[in-house]
Amino acid sequence: MRDRIVQLVALLLAGTFIVLGGGLLPTIVEKAGQDHLLVAVVDPETRVRMPEVEIEKIYTSMIRKLSTVEAVSGDDDVEVGYDARTKTWTGSLGDVIKVKWRDGGETREVTGILEARDGYGLRYTDSSVEGAPPIVALGTAIGALRGVIVDYLWLKVNMMKEDGEFYEVMSDAELITKLQPRFAQVWGFHGHNMAYNISVMTNTPEERWDWVTAGIDLVRNQGLRYNPNDVVLHKDLAFWFAHKIDGVSDDAHFHYKKQFAEEWHYLLGPAPFDHEKRIAWIKAVADAPESLEEAEARVPGTQEVVDELSEALDAQGPQFRMNLDGEFLINLGRWLAVKNSPYARILGLDSAFKANDPVYAAFDRVLSDPKKQAAVLNFLAFLRAKVLREEYNMNPNVMYEFTRDIGPLDWRHPQAHALYWARLGTERGSKRYEGVEDVHKVINNDRIWLQAMQALARSGLLSVDPMSQENPGRLSDPRWIRAIDRYFREVYDKHYDSRGGGGDSFSNFHENFMKQAVRELWRAGEYKDAEEMYAYLDSLYGVGGVIPSSTYSVPIEQFVKNQATGEYEMQPEVARSDVYASLRRGFREGLLLDRPEVLEDAIRFAGELTAYFKGNESNDYVNKFGAGRIKDLIGDLETSVRDVFRVVLLDRSLPLIDRLQIYNLAGDEQKRMAYDAVKAEMESEFMATPLAQAMQFQQAFPEPPGMDAYRKSQAIAAEAAKARREAVDVGAEKK
Structure with a gap:
């Protein structure tokens, strides 16, 4: 009172x-007016002023890129903040500059003389x-x-x-x-309240997910637009992706992972396995046109596709009118997913949707024309870039740069977003926190993106088919090991002198991660890499450490065995990575080198570990939504074998001829698990090699016997799984 x-x-x-x-x-x-530059246009080659062209008035808030072409010595210094004030250009009046900016619905670029800066009159x-x-x-x-x-x-x-x-x-x-709005703490408070406090008070996974995404959207799409340089707000957002969605502490974490993977599968499509192809894939979005006018200029016919699609949707009623937004892109992505989904082919979803879904039918009628594919891809890249910028506050150019420079990011994985936001916070805001009292904020943020890389090494290879209604398959991705080692050195040097042992805390992280990497490489049969990593560990933290230790003097086989003891209870992800590493070695070494006993041992080890993990009392916990919050992390043995075999067949670090041999030496049961999922990509790769001139793809990659029966059994299993999920949902609602 x-x-x-x-x-x-x-x-x-x-x-x-x-x-x-x-x-x-x-x-x-x-x-009196917006801050703007007055630029006299010059010829880019001669740098001679073009008097017939009017002086450009360019608002600084619309500038995307700004660079100096030729500097002049003068006293009129100018500093311009642009790109949401995350970048700064300094120069003088009279400098020849190159500027790229948004003007209405198009992107423009000119070279000219900076004559004045205005907009500060009161x-x-x-x-x-x-x-x-x-x-x-x-x-x-x-x-x-x-x-x-x-x-x-x-x-x-x-x-x-x-x-x-x-x-x-x-x-x-x-x-x-x-x-x-520039009070950053309240955005973090408000978002956390929705994502954590309110979400757990609801009754169904769907309700929880709505509140989690509401909290994330608030900070990502609003808070960070007002506070683009606040490191702590970036760290908070990154932590929610890493902990709330990708962690296992929430009863509904499987639902979160599934919904998140599906959303980003619809937004961007599946990420190619090969790193170079993945870089090219996201670069297409980064380089996309920024307006329909620009898209039409690049690929004539793009506007015609948009007009036809708009007309087809308008014909279905005003509620289907086309808006170039996230909802429209997700519907378009759903159409693409059905077209490429093995489950959709098994269940005959394409025909069913054409008959019953007017939006799907309109997409199919307009976008399936082979003659329009270049225009369709151009429009799709434009739309993806537009939605990322406007509705997710994400910069496709930064996404491309991180994928190119850091590692093979799959944006369907929550940890990819944790890395993006934490790393972006470091790049945008570290200079604001250089004081002794605030350095811990930057250290904590750097920990988040390094830990995200560690998580991607353990589960960064995703297998996502939204039509299957299954949880995403998650495999370890050893490609991240070298990346982590490289970036550890960056943050170690950066925080070496920080108060509170900043550098030492990163050393502990690095040593623990590398120990796990040795074990996983050894389990996968990558003996040479494992031994090199083991020697490297010994040189840094063993006999070569500041305080010499004999930890890494025991034989590597004994070290690997010691590492596994107790790890499965403390870190459930380790059990899954060991299952997948063992199976990967079994397929690659057992089949390729004609050593069937290696594959048999791998499957036996995977089966025993799966049974142990699922039967362990500490993991035998079923949440109120009917899922085993911990024990279901591994899945059943058949699912693990299927996911690993698919990844091995698509792994371009192995020659194509070797992968074809692995496929042909595998049992029919294993072939059936992988055939539909990998056929399209394998055929595309095959047709680009000299092998295509010597034989038909069907000879090199034959369909295994019994595929029709297998597809029918998968359809029945999918329907049964759907019925079980619906029963669980009903039970949860009653609770």
Whole structure:
């Protein structure tokens, strides 16, 4: 009661001050215009001014790229912040510059002389908030008292949170974000409240997922637009991807992983396995046209495809009118997924959707024409880049650079997004936190993106088929091991002198990760790489360490055995990576070298570990949604064998001829598991080699006997699994 009286008095005082404050503000100072550059266009080759071309007025808020072509010596220094003020250009008036910017619906680029910078003039007005949203008008009227009210609300929401009033805190937290959008902490508070506190109070996985995504969207799409250089807000967002979605602490974590993988599968499509192809795949989005006019200029016929599709959708009714947004892209991605899904072929979904789904039928009618494929791909790249920027606040160019420079990122994996946001926070905001008191914020953020790389090494190879309704297959990806070693050195050097042993904390991470890498490489039969890594560990942390240790002096076989002891209970991901590493070695070495006993041993080890893990009492926990929160991480043995065999066949680090041999030496049961899933990519690769001139693909990669029966059994199994899930959902709703 006492707290309520205090709150009421505070509100009455605040209201009085608002009225008085508004009366004391008869006029308000505002900017006379937006900050902009005046550029006189020159010939890019001769750098001679072109007088027939008007001087360009370029708003700094629309600039994407800005660089100096020729500098002049002068006293009129200029500093320009651009690209959401995350980049800075410095120079002088009179410099010849090259600038790329958005102008209406198109992207323009010119070379010219920087003649002036304007937009800072001030004027007095009585109507600076005319036409503005009500909350902006209120904030302006409050004036200097806004900070007092925000402080009060901030204290209030923290008190309510401590009392468990998570729903009630929503309105006040939202009000703070509107009154003080550059108060970064409240965005993190508000997003965490939705993603963590409110989500676990709901009754179904679907409801939980809605709240988790609401919290993430709030910070990613709003908070970071207002606070693009705040390291802590980037770290918070990255942590939610790594912990809430990719972790195992939430009962609904399987549902989160499945929904997230499906969403990004629809948005960007499946990522190619080969790293170079994956780089080219995301580069196509990074280099996409930024407007339909630009798309039409690049590939004539693109606008015609858009017009035909718009007309086809309009014919279905006003509710299907085409909007070039995320919802439209996901529907388009769903059509593409059906076209390429083995399960969809098994279940005959393409024909069923054509007959029953007018949107799907419209997509199929317009986009399936082979003559239009170049225009369709051009339009798809444009739409993907547009949606990423506008609805996910993600920069396709940065996504491309991280994929090229850091490692084979698959954007269907939550840890890829954890890496993206944490690394971006480091690049954008580290300079703000160079003081001794704040350096821990940068250290914590750097830990997040290094840990994301570790997680991708353990589970970064995804197998996603949205039509199957199964959880995504997740395999270890050894390609990340070298990347982690390289970037560990970067952060170690960066934080070597940081207070609190910053460098040492990264050394502990590096040593533990490399120990696990040795074990996984050994299990996978990569003996040479494992022995090199083991010697490397010994040189850094063993006999060559600052304090010499004999830890790495035992034979590597004994070391691997010692490492596994106790790891499966402490880190469930380790059990899964050992199963997959063993099976990968079995397929590659057992079949390729004609050593069937190696494959038999691998399958036996995988089966025993799977049975042990699922039968362990500490893992025998079924959550309220009917899923084994820990024991179902591995899945059954058949699923593991299927997923690993598919990855081995698509692994271009092995010659194609070797992979074809592995396929042909495998048993019919294993061939049937992989045939539909890998055939298209294997055939595409085969046709680009000299082998295609010597034999037919069907000879090199024959369909195994019994495929029709296998497809029917898979269809029956899929329907049964769907029925089980629906039964679980009904049970969860009743609870």
